[in-house]
Each structure stands twice: as C-alpha cells, then as structure tokens.
Amino acid sequence: MNSKLQTPIDYLKGVGPNRADLLRKELGIHTYQDLINLFPNRYLDRTQYYKIAQLQRNNADVQITGRVAGLKEVTQGKKKRLVATFKDDSGAMELVWFRGFKWLKESIKLNTDYVIFGKTNAYGNTFSMPHPEMELLEEHEKNLRSAMQPVYPSTEKLSNKGITNRVLSKIMQQLFLETHGKFEETLSQDLLTELKLVSKSEALFNVHFPKNQELLARSQFRLKFEELFYIQLQLILKNLIHKSKIKGFPFDQVGEHFNTFFKHHLPFNLTNAQKRVIKEIRADLGSNAQMNRLLQGDVGSGKTIVALMSMLIALDNGFQACLMAPTEILSVQHFNGLNDLCKELNISIKLLTGSTKTSDRKIIHEALENGELDILIGTHALLEDKVKFKNLGLAIIDEQHRFGVAQRSKLWQKNTIPPHILVMTATPIPRTLAMSVYGDLDISVIDELPPGRRPIKTVHRFDSNRLKVLRFIRDEIDKGRQVYIVYPLIQESENMDYKDLMDGYESISRDFPSPKYQISIVHGKMKPADKEFEMQRFIKGETQIMVATTVIEVGVNVPNASVMIIESAERFGLSQLHQLRGRVGRGAEQSFCILMTSHKLSSDSKTRLETMVRTSDGFEIAEVDLRLRGPGDIMGTQQSGVLNLKIADIIKDNDILKLARFHAIKILKDDPRLIKDLHRPILFTYQQLAKYKNIWNYIS
Numbered sequence: 280m281n282s283k284l285q286t287p288i289d290y291l292k293g294v295g296p297n298r299a300d301l302l303r304k305e306l307g308i309h310t311y312q313d314l315i316n317l318f319p320n321r322y323l324d325r326t327q328y329y330k331i332a333q334l335q336r337n338n339a340d341v342q343i344t345g346r347v348a349g350l351k352e353v354t355q356g357k358k359k360r361l362v363a364t365f366k367d368d369s370g371a372m373e374l375v376w377f378r379g380f381k382w383l384k385e386s387i388k389l390n391t392d393y394v395i396f397g398k399t400n401a402y403g404n405t406f407s408m409p410h411p412e413m414e415l416l417e418e419h420e421k422n423l424r425s426a427m428q429p430v431y432p433s434t435e436k437l438s439n440k441g442i443t444n445r446v447l448s449k450i451m452q453q454l455f456l457e458t459h460g461k462f463e464e465t466l467s468q469d470l471l472t473e474l475k476l477v478s479k480s481e482a483l484f485n486v487h488f489p490k491n492q493e494l495l496a497r498s499q500f501r502l503k504f505e506e507l508f509y510i511q512l513q514l515i516l517k518n519l520i521h522k523s524k525i526k527g528f529p530f531d532q533v534g535e536h537f538n539t540f541f542k543h544h545l546p547f548n549l550t551n552a553q554k555r556v557i558k559e560i561r562a563d564l565g566s567n568a569q570m571n572r573l574l575q576g577d578v579g580s581g582k583t584i585v586a587l588m589s590m591l592i593a594l595d596n597g598f599q600a601c602l603m604a605p606t607e608i609l610s611v612q613h614f615n616g617l618n619d620l621c622k623e624l625n626i627s628i629k630l631l632t633g634s635t636k637t638s639d640r641k642i643i644h645e646a647l648e649n650g651e652l653d654i655l656i657g658t659h660a661l662l663e664d665k666v667k668f669k670n671l672g673l674a675i676i677d678e679q680h681r682f683g684v685a686q687r688s689k690l691w692q693k694n695t696i697p698p699h700i701l702v703m704t705a706t707p708i709p710r711t712l713a714m715s716v717y718g719d720l721d722i723s724v725i726d727e728l729p730p731g732r733r734p735i736k737t738v739h740r741f742d743s744n745r746l747k748v749l750r751f752i753r754d755e756i757d758k759g760r761q762v763y764i765v766y767p768l769i770q771e772s773e774n775m776d777y778k779d780l781m782d783g784y785e786s787i788s789r790d791f792p793s794p795k796y797q798i799s800i801v802h803g804k805m806k807p808a809d810k811e812f813e814m815q816r817f818i819k820g821e822t823q824i825m826v827a828t829t830v831i832e833v834g835v836n837v838p839n840a841s842v843m844i845i846e847s848a849e850r851f852g853l854s855q856l857h858q859l860r861g862r863v864g865r866g867a868e869q870s871f872c873i874l875m876t877s878h879k880l881s882s883d884s885k886t887r888l889e890t891m892v893r894t895s896d897g898f899e900i901a902e903v904d905l906r907l908r909g910p911g912d913i914m915g916t917q918q919s920g921v922l923n924l925k926i927a928d929i930i931k932d933n934d935i936l937k938l939a940r941f942h943a944i945k946i947l948k949d950d951p952r953l954i955k956d957l958h959r960p961i962l963f964t965y966q967q968l969a970k971y972k973n974i975w976n977y978i979s
C-alpha cells in the first residue's frame with residue numbers, strides 16, 4: 280500500500296476542510312485510500328444524446344445539446360424560480376432553478392451550445408429539467424474521456440451542498456494526478472498470470488475512468504476477486520488457527536454403546552446423507568482438535584439420530600454429552616424420543632428445563648458432577664452456573680438460530696478443555712452465503728429425506744375461499760387426520776395478533792363443535808404447564824385441531840398431523856413458512872399445506888407464496904429469501920464482513936467468490952504462513968487490512 284494513500288482527504292487539492300467534512304460524514308471517506316475505493320454504482324453512456332422531441336414522461340439521466348434562448352424569474356406566491364427556455368432543432372423545454380439565481384444569471388451564456396444533463400419532468404406538454412448539470416459543448420467534448428461515465432454513490436446532503444457527481448469525478452482525477460495513478464500491487468504475480476488479471480493500477484484507473492467496455496469489465500473482475508479473496512483468506516486462516524490452537528478431547532474409539540445401537544437398535548436404515556454426516560463427525564471427534572461443526576438439514580431430514588449417535592461416541596470414550604433445545608416442548612420431545620431409542624442401552628438420560636422441580640434439580644446436579652448421568656437434555660437451563668458436569672465431552676445445540684453466540688460460548692466454558700460442539704439447524708444458510716459467512720465453521724449437510732416421504736401438496740387460497748377450506752379440513756379429520764391452524768404473532772402488533780388468534784379460535788370452535796371435535800390452543804402467553812398439557816392432548820390424538828401461534832414452529836413431531844393451515848400467510852417470512860410446513864408430512868399419509876391470504880399482496884409476498892407452492896427444497900427457498908431480503912438478515916452475516924463489500928456483490932458475484940476461495944485455499948495449503956517470497960504482496964496487504972480494519976490477525 281502506497282503510504283501516500285493514508286493521507287487525510289483534506290490535503291487533496293480541491294477538497295478543503297468543508298468538503299472533507301462532508302465526505303467523511305456522508306461517505307466515510309477519511310483518506311486518499313478511502314476515496315480510491317469509492318467505486319461507481321454504474322456507468323452512463325455520455326456519448327448518447329436525446330432530442331427534446333424524444334422525451335418521455337419522467338426520464339432520468341437525460342443528456343441533450345441545445346441553446347438557452349432566454350431567462351426569466353417567475354414568482355408564485357412567496358416562491359421564486361428561475362426558468363430558462365432551452366431549444367434544440369426538435370423543440371423547446373424549460374430548465375428550472377430554485378436557488379443560486381444571481382450566479383446563474385451572470386454565468387449562463389445565451390445562444391451558445393450547451394450540454395445539459397439531468398432528470399426531466401413533464402407538465403402538460405412541456406418538459407422541464409430541475410437543476411440540470413450544464414457544460415458548454417466545447418468543454419464537454421474536451422473532457423469526454425470515454426463513453427462510460429461513472430456514477431458515484433451519493434447522498435442528498437452531498438448533492439445539496441454542491442458535491443455533485445461531476446465534482447466527485449474531478450476530485451478523483453486530482454487524486455490520480457497526485458499519485459501518478461501508480462498503486463502498489465496487492466496480489467501475487469502468480470495469481471495475476473494464472474487468472475490473467477489486470478494490474479492494480481490499471482484496474483483502479485479503468486474503474487474510475489474506463490477506456491472501454493472490455494477493460495472496465497476486466498478491471499471490475501480483478502477488484503471483485505481481490506476483495507473476496509482477502510475475506511476468504513481471513514476466514515480460512517481463522518479456521519486453521521482454531522484447529523491448531525484449540526485442543527479437543529480425541530475420542531479415538533467407537534465402542535460398545537455406538538456399536539450395539541448401530542447393530543441392534545437402529546429403528547430404520549440410515550440414509551446415505553446421514554451416514555456421510557456421521558462419518559464426518561466421527562472424523563472430527565477422533566482428531567486432536569475441538570470440533571466446531573454446523574449440521575444443516577431440512578425439517579424432517581433426521582438430524583436427531585445423528586445427534587444421538589454422536590453422543591454415544593462421547594459416552595464410549597468415557598465422557599458426558601448434552602443436548603440443548605430452544606423450547607420446553609422441544610426438549611421434552613427430544614427427551615422422550617431419545618429415551619425410547621436408548622431403552623435397550625444401559626445409559627442414563629435426564630431432562631432439565633425451567634419447570635424442573637428443585638428437588639429433582641438437586642438430584643440431576645449431583646449425578647452430573649459425580650458422573651452417574653450420561654446425557655442431559657434441556658433448555659437454556661443447561662447454561663446456568665449451577666449445572667456442572669464431571670466431564671462434558673460433546674455439546675449439541677438444536678435449532679441454532681434461536682440461540683446466540685454468547686450462549687454457545689457459555690457451553691464452551693463448561694469444561695477446562697472446551698467440549699466438541701455440534702450445532703444443528705433446519706434453516707439452511709444459502710449455499711451462496713455459507714462460504715463467506717461460515718468459512719470458519721465446518722459444515723455438514725443432510726441433503727436427503729428419509730425414503731417414503733410423500734411431497735407435501737402446497738396451495739395458496741384467498742380468504743374468500745374459506746368455506747371450501749373448512750370443508751376440506753372436515754374431510755381430512757373424518758379420515759382420522761389432525762390439523763394445525765397457525766396465526767401470525769408479530770411483536771409490534773402483538774395485541775391485534777392475539778385478538779386475531781382468539782377470534783380465529785372462536786370461529787373454529789363454532790365450525791367444529793364439541794364433543795365431535797376437540798381443539799387445542801397454544802400460544803406464548805400461556806403458562807408452560809398449560810402449553811405442555813395442550814400439546815400432549817394433540818400429540819396423543821385427543822384433539823384433532825391445534826390452533827397456535829408460531830410457538831409450534833420448531834421441531835414438534837406429530838406424524839398423524841397432515842394438514843397445515845397458515846392464516847395471513849403473507850405476513851410470514853419465507854423461512855418461517857418453510858419451518859411451519861415442515862410440521863406436516865411426517866407420517867405415511869399425503870399431507871397438505873394451505874396458505875391463506877387476503878387479496879392485497881405486495882410483490883414480495885407474491886414471490887414468497889409462489890416459491891412455497893413451487894418447491895419444498897429448503898436451500899432453494901433460502902436462496903429466494905436471500906434475494907428478497909438481502910444478506911443483512913441472515914445470521915452470521917454481520918460478523919463476516921460481507922455486508923460491507925465495496926465492489927463485489929455477495930449474490931451476483933458468487934462465481935468469483937468460489938474462484939477466490941479456491942485460490943485462497945490453494946495458497947494457504949502451499950504456504951500457511953505466507954512466508955514465501957512470491958506471496959509477499961499478499962502477506963503485506965493482509966497485514967495492512969488487519970491493521971486498518973481490525974480483522975483477525977494471525978501472522979503478525
């Protein structure tokens with residue numbers, strides 16, 4: 280990095296203290312370096328001219344050549360404006376200003392060729408352009424470097440204070456003059472040659488002053504590659520250092536518990552994906568490094584059995600294991616399920632939640648500390664300081680997105696040497712993002728559902744078709760099925776939502792009267808014990824309908840429930856809809872998901888509903904979600920830096936990302952500490968980035 284580039288922006292000719300202040304506040308530009316990394320959002324073709332007669336309503340980016348035929352001040356009430364009549368050989372229009380009259384009147388030359396540029400409005404048959412950018416044609420032709428004129432990011436404040444795009448371009452020119460356009464290379468010669476990349480100096484020049492389309496494209500490619508390359512380098516280094524520094528317990532044997540279970544008690548054949556993932560986990564557990572693995576698998580893909588078998592490996596090596604779930608309902612379900620699976624094995628499993636009695640707690644605490652207890656299942660209650668293990672070897676977290684990083688690290692501290700950690704989630708992180716966000720976690724994916732599942736039929740129905748939907752529900756219940764009806768619960772409109780839920784419950788109760796029909800209701804304002812009671816009635820089949828808010832979103836398993844009705848489905852996010860739908864389709868019967876909405880739908884809502892109807896592939900749904908919402912809402916993105924990309928786009932530039940990752944891995948394999956001569960520019964750049972951006976610095 281050129282040392283000159285660290286110069287404060289105030290020192291650049293043409294900037295000065297006022298502009299410097301604005302640049303800092305509005306665009307975060309403090310130094311020459313920051314300015315040079317202000318990349319254009321897009322490029323305009325300034326060799327194209329409009330004729331006035333060609334103008335349409337509301338054109339943006341219009342450029343016209345013509346002459347000012349006259350100027351006059353117009354007063355309307357208290358407001359004044361300056362209006363110029365502007366003519367070309369096809370017609371006439373108006374240019375309008377609301378301030379700066381004096382200067383304008385002095386400097387505008389009548390009947391001289393100008394190029395004007397800006398946005399046009401139409402009033403009746405007359406077009407007008409407010410506050411146009413104006414340049415004498417002669418000047419314009421002299422200054423015209425290329426057909427592609429950069430358009431820089433801007434803010435309203437900047438343009439109001441006169442820092443227009445043209446001014447930014449001029450400042451940028453000045454910067455290139457002062458630095459002679461020479462910038463230190465930041466990639467290795469190897470990479471440049473192999474990928475036929477243009478040099479750093481050439482790339483920067485052409486991004487700001489493109490000579491032609493091809494050079495611009497190559498320059499953008501090179502800068503995007505570089506940006507993604509250094510993010511990947513950082514993530515991969517973090518992962519490597521984690522593995523070399525954080526020792527784990529090596530679980531070197533797969534022993535009696537695992538083998539007995541595998542040979543005699545597996546209730547079904549594992550899918551190939553389950554087998555593969557168990558292998559990956561075994562390899563991790565057997566190595567000397569602490570495991571930190573994310574297990575992604577769609578709802579119903581069978582993550583629980585993988586969790587159990589991993590815990591059995593811990594037990595076989597003389598360690599304890601725990602499984603933490605976000606809700607009481609889920610913990611109880613895991614507890615019952617695992618007890619059932621393990622009933623022939625000689626191991627002890629206990630449940631600890633907020634509602635565990637004090638006397639029982641004491642017993643659990645003791646058994647944990649003296650090692651009598653093998654597996655502990657529960658909610659956040661597991662994190663309490665009082666909960667001490669004799670030797671916790673593996674901690675599993677189900678449904679990661681409900682827990683924060685802080686909670687994960689609390690589990691780490693349950694032992695002097697951190698336990699192996701397996702995080703399970705049914706919310707797939709889009710493939711596009713996984714690499715950049717979780718480059719520092721290892722990822723396993725169950726991408727296959729157990730055999731014999733019938734795809735869930737999903738339809739979208741409007742509220743006006745409610746009668747038909749009710750008839751359908753009645754038919755399914757008569758066939759012996761059970762039905763979920765889910766209402767939205769959004770924090771901001773909580774009271775309204777509860778009202779909707781209760782109204783819904785009442786009208787369902789009228790449509791499905793007792794004693795023939797029994798209805799459960801579960802929502803967040805109920806006491807845990809009542810919730811549990813209602814859930815159990817539904818699980819046991821005593822009730823046919825479960826009316827609920829999204830509390831049933833995660834994990835609940837009732838195979839006989841085959842219909843999911845989602846009310847006001849347009850108010851749910853895609854991943855939530857997908858999670859909810861995953862509550863059905865767990866048994867042998869054909870299952871249905873009905874998305875109920877009003878007629879008023881935004882275009883995003885429409886896309887969400889169409890996506891749900893079209894596909895049940897969690898990854899595909901996650902990709903659509905990413906496109907709709909951007910990466911900001913996806914967990915992990917905040918820490919990963921992908922939100923602050925200057926030139927690359929995490930969604931559109933996915934191929935470049937893959938290439939960058941490939942080369943980052945290749946280079947680190949060959950030279951993990953980047954000490955080889957040919958990697959010097961990379962090491963140097965990485966250290967600079969670490970210094971200025973506080974990124975993980977490992978080599979210093």
Ligand code: ADP
Pocket residue numbers: 547548549550553576577578579580581582583584705729730834836865
């Ligand atoms: P999730 O990944 O959503 O946690 P579960 O582990 O709860 O999924 O599994 C969903 C259902 O599928 C359970 O009833 C489970 O017993 C069953 N299951 C899991 N794996 C298989 C398999 N390989 N073959 C048949 N059924 C399976």
Ligand code: MG
Pocket residue numbers: 582583677834
């Ligand atoms: Mg599960």
